[in-house]
Amino acid sequence: xxDVTDQRSAEEQSRYLMGxxxxxxxxxxxxxxxxxxxxxxxxxxxxxxxxFAARLGGLAASNDLLVAQDWSSVHLEDLVMGQLRxxxxxxxxxxxxxxxPFLVCPQHAQVIGMALHELATNSLKHGALAHPxxxxxxxxxxxxxxxxxxxxxxxxxxxxxxxxxxxxxxxVMVDMVERALDGVVxxxxxxxGVLWSLNVRGPGVGR
Numbered sequence: 577x578x579d580v581t582d583q584r585s586a587e588e589q590s591r592y593l594m595g596x597x598x599x600x601x602x603x604x605x606x607x608x609x610x611x612x613x614x615x616x617x618x619x620x621x622x623x624x625x626x627x628f629a630a631r632l633g634g635l636a637a638s639n640d641l642l643v644a645q646d647w648s649s650v651h652l653e654d655l656v657m658g659q660l661r662x663x664x665x666x667x668x669x670x671x672x673x674x675x676x677p678f679l680v681c682p683q684h685a686q687v688i689g690m691a692l693h694e695l696a697t698n699s700l701k702h703g704a705l706a707h708p709x710x711x712x713x714x715x716x717x718x719x720x721x722x723x724x725x726x727x728x729x730x731x732x733x734x735x736x737x738x739x740x741x742x743x744x745x746x747x748v749m750v751d752m753v754e755r756a757l758d759g760v761v762x763x764x765x766x767x768x769g770v771l772w773s774l775n776v777r778g779p780g781v782g783r
Contacts, residue, residue: 607635607686618743633662634693635686642682649679652688652726656714659692663700668712670704675716678724687756688726688774694745695728695772702737703770704730710769724776730769738765 615628637658641650656673660666680688696705704710711731718724739746749772750761759776
């Protein structure tokens, strides 16, 4: 019976979609819990709510992109601009964003988005985006080759003061990205501004 077959097919598809939703929800909640726990450890109590809310906003921006694409790959430029938008810098004339069209898979998009959020927040507070004459370049190269690179390069009119300690932001920008993408991250607090770069070998980041 065609009607029965169609009904069973619809039920199976519904169960599959519910299972996928449940899986993604659990993963997302695990990420949120980790952000909450580590934010609490690395910030003063009075600053916790604002810092935690900002990090959730960055995570939400990446997830909005993924949902819009049915949890398939997203364009790196959209990911970058989404994080800049969370701090109101997506139309800032001091910011240059560029690179060849490049797709990032969902798992990597979340992690890269979190790192970009930390970089953007730090820049707004202490770096190039905190100064009228500051400049920021976000560029990526080699999208069609085995060697792929993303670079966040800030220029300051005055000397940058390096942070006194490594907090959760450093863990996200360096350790988490390296583990998730099997890449190499360099983070330099130069006197002229922050330089963060991610080098990935192999096609795994894009799909």
